[in-house]
Amino acid sequence: xxxxxxxxxRMVQETARDFADQELVPIAEQVDETxxxxxxxxxxxxxxxxxxxxxxxxxxxxxxxxxxYVLAMEEISRGCASTGVIMDVNNSLVCExxxxxxxxxxxRRVLVPLARGERLGAFCLTEADAGSDAGNLKTRAVADxxxxxxxxxxxxxxxxxxxxxxxxxxxxxPEKKARGITAFIVEEDRPGVKRGTREKTLGIRGxxxxxxxxxxxxxxxxxxxxxxxRGFKIAMEALDSGRIGIAAQAVGIxxxxxxxxxxxxxxxxQFGTPIGEFQAIQWKLADMATxxxxxxxxxxxxxxxxxxxxxxxxxxxMAKLFASRTAVEVSDSAIQVHGGYGYIRDYHxxxxxxxxxxxxxxxxxxxxxxxxxxxxxxxG
Amino acid sequence: xxxxxxxxxxxxxxxxxxxxxxxxxxxxxxxxERAFIPPEIVAQMKELGLFGAQIPEAYGxxxxxxxxxxxxxxxxxxxxxxxxxxxxxHCSVAAYPLSVFGSEEQRRRFxxxxxxxxxxxxxxxxxxxxxxxxxxxTTARRNGDDYVVNGTKVFxxxxxxxxxxxxxxxxxxxxxxxxxxxxxxxxxxxxPGLSLGRKEEKMxxxxxxxxxxxxxxxxxxxxxxxxxxxTGFKIAMKSLDSGRIGVGAQAVGIxxxxxxxAIAYAKVRTQFGHxxxxxxxxxxxxxxxxxxxTAARVMVRHAAWLKDQGGxxxxxxxMAKLFASEMSTWVxHQALQIHGGYGYMKEYPxERYYRDxxxxxxxxxxxxxxxxxxARSLLRx
Numbered sequence: 001x002x003x004x005x006x007x008x009x010r011m012v013q014e015t016a017r018d019f020a021d022q023e024l025v026p027i028a029e030q031v032d033e034t035x036x037x038x039x040x041x042x043x044x045x046x047x048x049x050x051x052x053x054x055x056x057x058x059x060x061x062x063x064x065x066x067x068x069y070v071l072a073m074e075e076i077s078r079g080c081a082s083t084g085v086i087m088d089v090n091n092s093l094v095c096e097x098x099x100x101x102x103x104x105x106x107x108r109r110v111l112v113p114l115a116r117g118e119r120l121g122a123f124c125l126t127e128a129d130a131g132s133d134a135g136n137l138k139t140r141a142v143a144d145x146x147x148x149x150x151x152x153x154x155x156x157x158x159x160x161x162x163x164x165x166x167x168x169x170x171x172x173x174p175e176k177k178a179r180g181i182t183a184f185i186v187e188e189d190r191p192g193v194k195r196g197t198r199e200k201t202l203g204i205r206g207x208x209x210x211x212x213x214x215x216x217x218x219x220x221x222x223x224x225x226x227x228x229x230r231g232f233k234i235a236m237e238a239l240d241s242g243r244i245g246i247a248a249q250a251v252g253i254x255x256x257x258x259x260x261x262x263x264x265x266x267x268x269x270q271f272g273t274p275i276g277e278f279q280a281i282q283w284k285l286a287d288m289a290t291x292x293x294x295x296x297x298x299x300x301x302x303x304x305x306x307x308x309x310x311x312x313x314x315x316x317x318m319a320k321l322f323a324s325r326t327a328v329e330v331s332d333s334a335i336q337v338h339g340g341y342g343y344i345r346d347y348h349x350x351x352x353x354x355x356x357x358x359x360x361x362x363x364x365x366x367x368x369x370x371x372x373x374x375x376x377x378x379x380g
Numbered sequence: 381x382x383x384x385x386x387x388x389x390x391x392x393x394x395x396x397x398x399x400x401x402x403x404x405x406x407x408x409x410x411x412x413e414r415a416f417i418p419p420e421i422v423a424q425m426k427e428l429g430l431f432g433a434q435i436p437e438a439y440g441x442x443x444x445x446x447x448x449x450x451x452x453x454x455x456x457x458x459x460x461x462x463x464x465x466x467x468x469x470h471c472s473v474a475a476y477p478l479s480v481f482g483s484e485e486q487r488r489r490f491x492x493x494x495x496x497x498x499x500x501x502x503x504x505x506x507x508x509x510x511x512x513x514x515x516x517x518t519t520a521r522r523n524g525d526d527y528v529v530n531g532t533k534v535f536x537x538x539x540x541x542x543x544x545x546x547x548x549x550x551x552x553x554x555x556x557x558x559x560x561x562x563x564x565x566x567x568x569x570x571x572p573g574l575s576l577g578r579k580e581e582k583m584x585x586x587x588x589x590x591x592x593x594x595x596x597x598x599x600x601x602x603x604x605x606x607x608x609x610x611t612g613f614k615i616a617m618k619s620l621d622s623g624r625i626g627v628g629a630q631a632v633g634i635x636x637x638x639x640x641x642a643i644a645y646a647k648v649r650t651q652f653g654h655x656x657x658x659x660x661x662x663x664x665x666x667x668x669x670x671x672x673x674t675a676a677r678v679m680v681r682h683a684a685w686l687k688d689q690g691g692x693x694x695x696x697x698x699m700a701k702l703f704a705s706e707m708s709t710w711v712x713h714q715a716l717q718i719h720g721g722y723g724y725m726k727e728y729p730x731e732r733y734y735r736d737x738x739x740x741x742x743x744x745x746x747x748x749x750x751x752x753x754x755a756r757s758l759l760r761x
Contacts, residue, residue: 001389001447002382003685009381067381262758282755283748289758290699294675301678304383318671367664374663377643377670 005067012068015048016075024079031082031206032351037162038206042086046117050076051090055099059107060115066241066303070248074296077252078259081355082206084249089159090114092242093363094121094167097183097234101226110185114165122163124154124186124212125235132368134169135178135232139214141170146221148172150184150214153196158362160210161198164188167238168214169231181231185223192217203354240313242363244306247299247319250327250359254292257327257334257352261285264338264347281337288330295323314376320359321369327356383678385451392444393451399428400459408460411587412732417463417541422497430467432495435475439491446622446684450629454677457633461736462587464633466499468626469537473619473744474500474546478566481607481615490544490566501542502623503533503567503593504616511749513548514559514613518595520549527551527565527605529598532577535743539591540576543569546619547595548612559613564606573598584735621694623744624701625687628680631701631708631740635673638708638715638733642666645719645728662718669711676704695757702750705740712737 005013023041031038045051053069055061062068069091077084098111113119130137139152150170157163166186173180186193196211226234262285265276275281298319305312331353335342342349360366385393403424411417425431433449435441444452449471457464475494479487494500509516518531529549536545545567555561567574577592607615643666646656656662679700686693712734716723723730741747 001385001681001685003682004689005381266759276755276759279752282759283751285758286702286751286754289754290703293696293699294679294703297678297682298671298675300381301383301674304381308382314670315674318674321667322671322675370664370667371660373667373670374657377639377666378647378657378663380643 005071008064009068009071012064013071013075016050016072019044019048020075020079024076024083028080028082029345029348029351031080035205035208037086037208038080038083039162041080041083042120043117045076045083045087050087051117051120052095052115053091055095055111055115059099060112061095061099065307066244067300067307070244070299070303073245073248074252074255077249078256080206081249081253081352082204084252085204085207085358086120086159088242088245088249089123090117090121092245093123093238094165096241097167097225097238098185100237101183101230101234105222106185106225110165119164120159120162121165121167122157122159122212123238124157124166124168126154126156127152128155132365134235135181137169137171137181139168139170140174141172141182141184141219143172143221144218147218148182148184148221148224150186150192150217150219152214154212154214156199156362157210157212158207160195160212161208166193166212167225169235170214172228176229178232179229181235182228183225183231183234184219185225186214186217186219190217190219202357203351204358239363240316241306243316243320243369244299244302244312246359246363247295247302247316247323250320250323250356251292251295251299253352253356253359254288254295254323254327254330257331257349257356258285258288258292260347260349260352261288261334261337264341275337284333284337288333291326291330295319295326298322314373317364317369317372320364321366321373324356324359324366327359328353331356383681385447389445389448389451392448393455396428396430396452397455397458399424400455404456404463405459408587409726409729409732411460411462413586413726415586415589417466417587421463422541425463425467426497429495431470431497431499432475433467433471435479435491435495439479439487440495441475441491446625446687447681450625450680450684453626453629454633454636454680457630458637460587461630461634462585464630465585466538466541466588468623468630469502470494470500472623472626473502474544476622477546477564477606477615477619480618481564481611485603486566486606494544498543499538499541500544500546501536501538502619503536503545503547505535506532507534511746513616514557514562516548516550516562518547518549519553520551520563520565520600522551522602523599525602526599527602529565529567529573529595529600531595533593533595535580536591536593537743538588539593540579540589545569545574545593546606547593548616551609551612555610560610562612562616563609564612564615565600566604566606567598567600571598571600583738584732585739620744621697622687624697624750625680625684627740627744628676628683628697628700628704631704631737632673632677632680634733634737634740635669635676635708635711638712638730638737639666639669639673641728641730641733642669642715642718645722656718665714665718669714672707673711676700676707679703695754698745698750698753701740701745702747702754705737706747708737708740
């Protein structure tokens, strides 16, 4: 048993920490206010190698492990949760399925620019009637000569506003339900790809959540990712891995909120003494820190299991379930520690609170995580 | 980074699991009902070397690391939390402080005995001082080569089984702050003036006894003082840091047993035409139980690993104990709930787990004291 970080892991953590403090913390409020994605910072993330962390160097990535990814995601999300999810989607939901399922030609053509951050990706799974029940999707892909023709509307596409490459899940054999789903690589400039409405979201407002419409969009068969009919499995594996990223994002948001609460408790005086002297506040801080520690360790555990080839599915669901709840509860407590100031935008914790909530919803709701965990516990 | 036990650790833990499940678990209900520990089980524990788990080999122990030790406590707790506390108190708050703070002479005198299975106990709490340990009233007055000790200690785990007590008493009544006037002593059970008072009737953890220990003009040789005069409070706190890892592991073990029972029951119990595991609500509860249990286990092992590295671990041990104990109370509660009415019956072990778990939020520092330890360390940084 060894909880120590390697030299490389420590270096990645420090790099991410410095980047978060210097580049992200100062702009996070503005990103939230203006709903503008921080594209200049995203470009820098690419230069740091943070957009293709798990991709081997030969395919344009950094060739790092999941523990590095978790450490970086925590720090980047602590700085700015919108930037955190932009990074998560590109790494976990776009580069990872390409790394695992793309053929060599696709890796050279599609993965390399995504891993380098020269292009950005998005993941198109959810539809109006297919959320948790992802196997029930209605987008169709009909074979026609050397192409497939895609028709359907995808919802809640994170990074939808600026993504250049979409991983799209569509049904090629509707009667087979989940087993008839195929994954496609779809470039944004293909005729028939349209951006629909941009959602107004509670939090992570800089990440641009879009409806993406495929209107008789022709995609060459060479853009099928994996085998036809394997799409659902590809989506689920991407999400298994993505949960580790979201868990890390949640821990990062919780750390941001906690840091502000601790600072406020030290400096805010009432009844002639800093409020951190009061037991009611001390206990709250202790509970917040304890929960963050638990969430962090669960997340690291999932990452280590994935790195070492262990069964990480239950572990990543546990990490995401626990860490997302932690983010919500800790940011809620951080507002409470701030009193009325916590409700005021200038004090940031209300943003952390709004940002935190999404982590219980996307890449599998908490209800779905519980289902995954329970099924595996019961199976034994 | 690797969060799994290594092969050697796994092998030791596997042996202890077989012992715990084979020998202890079948008698756990009997021990709970009759409030006793069968001597033959203690004898088997001695044979396995459990009482010397963390005592260095040079003094007759197994010299195990804390990660392995915590995993063993978890396994024993899974079978019987009462036996686990006997072992945890002995190892964490008797043998451990003796190893760290004892003189070479004291280590040679006492550690081999403890390693061989003479049981150690810890006497800190008094009727008037629980969490506020520094206000303790037991006095130790220097008299020639001895100290004369007077006072009453309460809630002494394994009180009647112990041969050796690590006891905190006030040597300097004038010292301020109060905790600077406290010293630690190794007191033999056979010392004239030491007697056992009432045996407490407890809600859970009934196998191990909890005694009042009374000291009336009890002469303890100065050579049995552990550490310098005035360092007793520090020794007690360091002991409890270590003890919290043991109690955290105990809480995890109790919860693991409860979760196993809950899953097994939910698979076979049929209502509305389906086994309970078929229902979303039950599944969600089981998932939360497993998640919180896993988190607590990693926290306990993290604190244990930090201790093994020789780094500071006070905050992490407090977090592990706080989290694991509250987790255990919650998980055992849910396990009982999943059993419905049967959960309330002695026929099923979950009501015992529920009773056993509760104390982990109280002893070796209440949850409130853990929060205080954690908050102070946070505010200081």
